Amino acid sequence: MNNYIELKNLSQSFKTNDEKITLFESLNMTIQQGRSYAITGPSGAGKSSLLMLASGLEIPSSGAVKYVENDKRISLDAIREQVGFIFQQFHLLPELTALNNVALPLKLRGDKQAMRKAAHWLEKVGLSHRKDHKPSQLSGGEQQRVAIARALVFEPKFIFADEPTGNLDPKSAQEVATHLVNCCKENNASLIIVTHSLELAGYAEHVYHLANGTLSKVSLEQQEAVACY
Numbered sequence: 001m002n003n004y005i006e007l008k009n010l011s012q013s014f015k016t017n018d019e020k021i022t023l024f025e026s027l028n029m030t031i032q033q034g035r036s037y038a039i040t041g042p043s044g045a046g047k048s049s050l051l052m053l054a055s056g057l058e059i060p061s062s063g064a065v066k067y068v069e070n071d072k073r074i075s076l077d078a079i080r081e082q083v084g085f086i087f088q089q090f091h092l093l094p095e096l097t098a099l100n101n102v103a104l105p106l107k108l109r110g111d112k113q114a115m116r117k118a119a120h121w122l123e124k125v126g127l128s129h130r131k132d133h134k135p136s137q138l139s140g141g142e143q144q145r146v147a148i149a150r151a152l153v154f155e156p157k158f159i160f161a162d163e164p165t166g167n168l169d170p171k172s173a174q175e176v177a178t179h180l181v182n183c184c185k186e187n188n189a190s191l192i193i194v195t196h197s198l199e200l201a202g203y204a205e206h207v208y209h210l211a212n213g214t215l216s217k218v219s220l221e222q223q224e225a226v227a228c229y
């Protein structure tokens with residue numbers, strides 16, 4: 001099994017009324033299923049934009065995003081089934097319980113096992129005892145753990161997480177990071193995290209820094225010295 005996303009010679013720029021903003025040019029990166037990646041870098045460097053391109057939610061100005069399954073190239077439509085997202089804002093539906101929030105993506109696909117699978121994933125993120133609670137009755141960290149369960153419930157091959165701990169206190173951030181990394185690993189899903197937090201980035205096997213249009217690989221030692229803000 002060899003599944004990966006390859007970003008090849010990727011460039012992204014935007015034209016506004018009076019200027020052209022170039023985020024990066026000729027950027028290359030390969031995301032292997034089952035591996036974890038963090039992308040750090042200063043605000044405005046283009047980290048979220050890179051995530052949008054890799055996940056197929058946006059189209060690059062030039063270059064290619066290749067999705068490969070068992071060494072064969074697959075379409076953007078096919079990869080959409082294999083991708084899950086986690087955002088800084090948890091985006092849970094306020095009127096639904098934790099269990100129904102997690103079950104919803106499966107119910108929408110007509111999965112008869114939706115409730116059983118949702119309960120299983122809530123257990124994985126340590127929230128079985130909160131399954132009947134609505135988001136307003138949960139802490140920020142608990143809400144994000146529900147969002148992790150919801151992203152993983154249909155067992156995607158790639159999870160994209162944009163500042164998943166950005167709204168959380170240090171203790172909740174640590175719990176969320178641990179659940180996120182462990183759940184992805186157990187499920188052999190790739191995890192791609194965009195973050196300003198060097199601590200969160202430290203959970204990933206591969207750390208990259210995006211600044212001034214250039215994406216560079218960062219060693220663990222170098223991470224200490226990288227200024228993210």
Ligand SMILES: Nc1ncnc2c1ncn2[C@@H]1O[C@H](COP(=O)(O)OP(=O)(O)OP(=O)(O)O)[C@@H](O)[C@H]1O
Pocket residue numbers: 014015016021023041042043044045046047048049050
């Ligand atoms: N559709 C668009 N049109 C014009 N400019 C855009 C568009 N999308 C993003 N940008 C600009 O690209 C730049 C990079 O945005 P992006 O959100 O990718 O940065 P980031 O590194 O994730 O920043 P942060 O860490 O603050 O979230 C910003 O200046 C943003 O305004």
